[in-house]
Amino acid sequence: xxxxxxxxxxxxxxxxxxxxxIVAARAGFRTVVYDTRQDALDRARRQTEGFLAKSVxxxxxxxxxxxxxxxxxxxxxxxxxLAACDIVIEAVFEDLKVKxxxxxxxxxxxxxxxxxxxxxxxxxxxxxxxxxGRDERVVGMHFCLPAQxxxxxxxxxxxxxxxDAFRAxxxxxxxxxxxxxxxxxxxxxxxxxFLVPFNNDxxxxxxxxxxxxxxxxxxxxxxxxxxxxxxELLDLVGLDTHLLVAEALYASTREPRxxxxxxxxxxxAAGHLGRKTGRGxxxxxxxxxxxx
Amino acid sequence: xxxTVLRAGASRSFPQDHALLAGAxxxxxxxxxxxxxxxxxxxxxxxxxxxxxxxxxxxxxxxGVHTGEFRGEEGSNVLGFARFRLGDADPSNLxxxxxxxxxxxxxxxxxxxxxxxxxxxxxxxxxxxxxxxxRLVRPYYNAALRRLxxxxxxxxxxxxxxxxxxGYPEGPIALLERAGLARHFEVTQALYEAxxxxxxxxARRARVAKQKQ
Ligand SMILES: NC(=O)c1ccc[n+]([C@@H]2O[C@H](COP(=O)([O-])OP(=O)(O)OC[C@H]3O[C@@H](n4cnc5c(N)ncnc54)[C@H](O)[C@@H]3O)[C@@H](O)[C@H]2O)c1
Numbered sequence: 230x231x232x233x234x235x236x237x238x239x240x241x242x243x244x245x246x247x248x249x250x251i252v253a254a255r256a257g258f259r260t261v262v263y264d265t266r267q268d269a270l271d272r273a274r275r276q277t278e279g280f281l282a283k284s285v286x287x288x289x290x291x292x293x294x295x296x297x298x299x300x301x302x303x304x305x306x307x308x309x310x311l312a313a314c315d316i317v318i319e320a321v322f323e324d325l326k327v328k329x330x331x332x333x334x335x336x337x338x339x340x341x342x343x344x345x346x347x348x349x350x351x352x353x354x355x356x357x358x359x360x361x362g363r364d365e366r367v368v369g370m371h372f373c374l375p376a377q378x379x380x381x382x383x384x385x386x387x388x389x390x391x392x393d394a395f396r397a398x399x400x401x402x403x404x405x406x407x408x409x410x411x412x413x414x415x416x417x418x419x420x421x422x423f424l425v426p427f428n429n430d431x432x433x434x435x436x437x438x439x440x441x442x443x444x445x446x447x448x449x450x451x452x453x454x455x456x457x458x459x460x461e462l463l464d465l466v467g468l469d470t471h472l473l474v475a476e477a478l479y480a481s482t483r484e485p486r487x488x489x490x491x492x493x494x495x496x497x498a499a500g501h502l503g504r505k506t507g508r509g510x511x512x513x514x515x516x517x518x519x520x521x
Numbered sequence: 522x523x524x525t526v527l528r529a530g531a532s533r534s535f536p537q538d539h540a541l542l543a544g545a546x547x548x549x550x551x552x553x554x555x556x557x558x559x560x561x562x563x564x565x566x567x568x569x570x571x572x573x574x575x576x577x578x579x580x581x582x583x584x585g586v587h588t589g590e591f592r593g594e595e596g597s598n599v600l601g602f603a604r605f606r607l608g609d610a611d612p613s614n615l616x617x618x619x620x621x622x623x624x625x626x627x628x629x630x631x632x633x634x635x636x637x638x639x640x641x642x643x644x645x646x647x648x649x650x651x652x653x654x655x656r657l658v659r660p661y662y663n664a665a666l667r668r669l670x671x672x673x674x675x676x677x678x679x680x681x682x683x684x685x686x687x688g689y690p691e692g693p694i695a696l697l698e699r700a701g702l703a704r705h706f707e708v709t710q711a712l713y714e715a716x717x718x719x720x721x722x723x724a725r726r727a728r729v730a731k732q733k734q
Contacts, residue, residue: 373685373686379685379686380685381681381682381685381686383682383686408681408685410674410678410681410682411674411675411678412673412674412678412682413672413673413674415673419668419673419674419678419679419682419683419686420682420683420686420687422664422668422673423661423664423665423683423693424686424687426660426661426664427657427660427661430656430657430660430661431657434653434656434657437649438647439646439647439649439652439653439656440644440645440646440647440653441645444644444645444646444653445644445653445657447615447642447643447644448605448615448617448644448646448653448654449653449654449657451613451614451615451642451644452605452613452614452615452617452644452653452654453613453654453658453689453690454689454690454691455687455688455689455690456687456688457688459657485719485720486660486664486720
């Protein structure tokens with residue numbers, strides 16, 4: 230099945246799409262990257278070249294390998310150039326209408342055997358597939374940030390996805406050198422379903438005065454061996470991003486632990502978004518963290 | 522800083538030799554009471570108020586059970602502590618150090634110094650059931666067990682996702698198998714009684730493991 234996949238399309242080359250395209254080209258697939266914006270394509274190309282140069286420095290890749298990868302990667306603002314793709318992975322804005330419009334157009338352009346994969350974090354694969362015109366060939370492929378370094382991919386079939394299509398996508402994922410896990414098409418899949426409420430609970434401990442952020446993070450890291458504490462992680466992700474994901478999860482599950490604690494909105498109003506504004510649960514100066 | 526260790530029954534925090542026990546002196550400024558009967562030993566402790574700090578090993582109870590509470594103004598030189606330990610697994614390097622609203626800063630600093638001096642990590646927290654870690658992980662473990670029942674993914678895929686996606690050393694299902702599902706039941710049931718929050722209500726698999734004992 231996977232042998233049929235030779236050409237990979239990536240639609241939307243922002244934070245996620247750029248990384249996914251690296252993964253595909255690095256694994257030996259001819260990869261066509263499509264974005265409506267030329268500046269997004271240019272930025273992704275620069276980032277890709279920078280990343281691959283570092284891979285050479287770190288002896289993960291050789292220069293001839295990098296030359297081959299860059300030769301297999303092309304960018305375009307013309308959707309028609311995805312016509313030869315055996316699979317298209319979409320990583321466009323997290324908006325059902327945008328995804329429906331894109332997949333509907335791809336459905337007209339791409340050959341009937343082509344698979345469509347969605348990198349959505351919070352939308353339903355079944356709902357995305359419903360607007361594609363080929364819902365039996367749509368699968369969820371949720372990569373982690375940064376995709377070029379993280380091996381995990383959560384894969385979910387929609388209600389109407391055929392087992393054949395799912396298996397082909399699964400084999401493709403393994404051929405990418407990634408580690409697929411199978412999950413139901415359910416809000417937040419596995420990762421966000423568990424992570425978002427856990428982080429909300431940590432925020433609630435701060436709100437309730439149970440402990441200071443630094444103490445909570447230290448407890449989680451040394452007591453459980455997690456690489457990062459929840460509040461450090463929230464500062465890195467950004468509280469505005471956390472709010473968006475948590476609101477989406479809460480809207481679809483109505484589970485109390487998914488509901489965003491009031492402190493988050495207050496911190497956002499105060500401009501305390503995390504690292505990117507220099508202050509969140511911690512204060513940052515340059516890249517160093519101080520206080521707590 | 523000199524400290525004395527008093528033993529009062531079997532200690533969950535220090536079941537074996539540890540630098541903290543080895544480094545104790547005869548008559549230190551700080552008194553560390555370990556063991557299941559630490560609270561009773563504290564009540565018999567002479568000159569407790571003249572010490573720089575007195576540390577009482579806690580089980581699942583609040584420190585206020587031993588010190589008494591008054592209008593949210595409680596606090597003295599007496600602190601509670603417990604080394605975090607999942608079920609029957611070895612104790613971790615983390616000590617949750619429990620303070621009250623008016624606990625003296627000098628007592629907190631002295632306690633921290635003694636514990637860190639023995640190579641332990643210290644997280645200071647208020648006097649609440651479940652302290653920091655149990656309050657965070659028990660709802661997560663219950664959710665993992667529930668979602669396993671609901672068929673979200675296989676146990677292996679749930680664990681793989683959390684290990685690879687978040688860098689956790691172990692996924693929740695393997696961890697609960699190692700530390701004991703019945704022990705999880707006991708801890709989360711106690712928190713459910715303390716808070717009445719359904720997130721702590723023991724998941725079916727934990728209840729079954731407990732009933733099967
Ligand atoms: N950022 C994350 O951490 C993360 C992680 C996993 C999954 N995701 C998911 O990946 C997807 C993309 O997220 P992102 O953070 O990379 O977004 P982003 O905003 O960084 O990038 C989106 C890109 O898509 C392009 N685009 C928008 N509409 C398009 C269209 N119709 N056709 C072609 N290109 C279009 C934009 O120009 C932009 O370059 C979303 O579905 C998101 O939920 C994000």
